[in-house]
Amino acid sequence: MNVVTNNKWIGQRTIRPDGVDKVTGRAAFAADTNMPGMIWGKVLRSPHPHARIKSIDTSKAEALPGVKAVVTARDIVDFPVDKSVMLGIQDMRWMCRNVMAREKALFPGHPIAAVAATSEAIAAKACELIEVDYEVLPWAIEIDDAIKPDAPILHESLKFEGKPSNIAGRLEVKKGDVAEGFKQAEVVVERTFTTRPVHQGYIEPHACLVSVAADNKTTIWSSSQGQFMVRAMTAYLTGFPQSDIRAIPAEIGGGFGGKTIVYLEPLATLLAKKSGRPVKMVMTREEVMRATGPTSGSKSTVKIGAKKDGTIVAAQGTFYLQAGALPGSPIRGAVGCSFSPYDIPHVLSVGFDVLSNRSKVAAYRAPGAPIGAYAVECVLDELAEALKMDPLELRLKNAAKQGTKAAHGPVFPRIGYIETLEAAKAHPHYTAPLGKLQGRGVASGFWFNAGGESSAQVNITEDGNVVVTTGHPDIGGSRAAIANICAELLGIDYRRVSVLIGDTATVGFSNLTGGSRVLFASAMVVTQSTDKIIATLKERAAKIWEIDPEAVKWENGAAHPASPNAGEFPPLTLAELAAKAPAMGGPIGAGVQLNTEGAEGGFGTHICDVEVDTELGIVRVIRYTAVQDVGRAVHPSYVEGQMQGGVAQGIGWALNEEYIYRKDGKVDNPGFLDYRMPVCSDLPMLDTVMVEVPNPKHPQGVKGVGEVPLVPVMAAVANAVHNALGKRFYALPMSPPKVLEELEG
């Protein structure tokens, strides 16, 4: 495919189609829709980290005036634990037990029952009236406690090496022979790192509104990273056919991976069915913190060996990732991405999925990859130090490029990793002077990126404007980029293109907004749809002019004779052809549905400066530059925005964010005051450098950009702290108490 250059709209910072609604408060997010007759749902949650549920008595709750329905695990479709039923990457065995505890409560906050009542207050009161007989069991929160020989077992049926275990899975990636490789090494660095679970931290809590008609026809309004995921999961968990469910995507107030699964929708559907009333459910922030997300905490050991000249000959990584209470931690990202930026002959990377009595993890921006990169990129920093090499030089010497066989399997096509290293090296930031107690660190990162199913419908209105409907919730500006692309292809002003997100009844199946896939995939289907429309427009112009369609070209929003030989005709504009549509074969529109392929991985290299307050133990990021190969920045502002947002999240992960657990196994900081995400005064401006190495397999050269920017951050910050203090930290977060402890120790 040809990458289009000399663009009018692609690459422009246009105003996003949903912008005015969002700056005026008109945009409808999940909690903003109400219905006549609507009642409120609430969830009763387990107070215990681990307990067998012996019985649940809901009779008193049901008798409370105003209560219209109560549901428990008995109402949810059971997927027995001995048989895996996959829906995308989610196993419904675990999903059904996550939305409602079945045999056991597995973490504090685990749903036990749900109530719908005429007010939120009555629903909350009814929850208190539900009597649950628990047999409290011993629990484990941390990795080491969960994998020791006498650890309490969460799921007896899950075995590792023949015995019931909290290790739910193992994944290995291998290239060459590491033992052989390390024999050739002249310098070897091996270190162990820990990271804490961190929450995605979207500002909008999970919420939904569900209406079920007497014939089971169901409408769900909710904010998620996939209305089709909502439909499918709700169908699986309620037993309703998918064709009975219409899932309408509300505007989504942040997700970062955390809204790729359902929590409330199946419960609200069952409550609405039982009560005959529309049911609205909105989580509190505390519920979000206790029962949704986060990503895994981890324990990783990474060993890298190099020759004296800096050539890396072998690398080995072992990554233990917390799954929470049900299997499914992102070991694939840790194992598969960590070593991918480098051309290393011998690699062994192994991951373990570790259960413990915490909320089940959900995807978080490049799931698993930042955890792996943190360990690998910190070890590389030490290796560079040992080799007396510049850390970017060390990376350049070993950088993956076109033709490199990545440890995780594929042979890289043309990639832009080296370009990011060179741009970082050449950036004035890299050589700017540093003051006292200031330090600089660098790190790189890789993320797979994804393709997958996508659908679009492009219609020309009777007045010659354009409506594009796609199936992916827009989480950070994808509608703006799609408007740019469609306007470019049609040669019209971007303001003539409306871009909407369809619901499950109005647009074809589209996979999740996730994996940095949305613009990659939707640009493909929108491009193909628009190309079909242009072909139709040319045919119609040809008919009017009585010439061959081949002799017509489409330019600047109008059909023109392709050359003087074709004859001389005044151009026929989109509006003119649209007006003639009824007489010329009818409405003009086209839809395309594809399983998109050709998403190429993305690379980034970051430079971070910190200053450490040695009295208070506070690490402040004082300058940050993120360089990334973005393929093609269709709308540069929103690409920069992805980069800046990822960096900010990484700074929070590196310096402050963590759950504090009490002795009783409960989270002690389930709110924004004590779960300390970066606020505006914590951060400097976040500089971005977009390197554009177009993806040859994409019509506009697009590569995913949303996830890569989180991958290098923790290591870049940690390496900067080392540079400032001469001390290395092997655990995150590097929060003030820990920094002080290290400085004093």
Next chain:
Amino acid sequence: MAKLHVSTTINGEPMEFLCEHSDTMLDALRGPLGLTGSKEGCASGDCGACSITIDDRLICSCLMLAAEAEGHEIRTIEGMAHGEKLHPLQQKFLEMAALQCGICTSGMLVASDALLRKNPRPSEEEVRFWLAGNLCRCTGYDKIVRAVLETAAEMQEQGLKEFCQ
């Protein structure tokens, strides 16, 4: 207990509503008043998504009782544009892509407007500390801070008084 009857002014319009004693102003706005532009991110005063002004003072509406609105002047995001004319901050947020998901945007705009009324030419540091009570998880704040600074510069240059009565 019977509901309370409250008379107040919202975005310049006299308004009446009924509320429970324990309802917050945010509950009243999003519920009986149907003004869902103010968002609830935490209900504990920590995210700023519910920012409004009462008698020109910036507050978190989730920390104010609805009944306290009696006799006061409330302003919300819905009152920021003048008809079809966006407030310069709204326009600048759009032009500079100072929003991604948009859930924090109402609060950011209301808070930024309150800042510029008090301090028409804030420094970057002043903007950052003023907005420290408004969480944004998407943008890393960079484009938000730039948009506020740029609006301040332009408003001063062009003397856009109509938005600062």
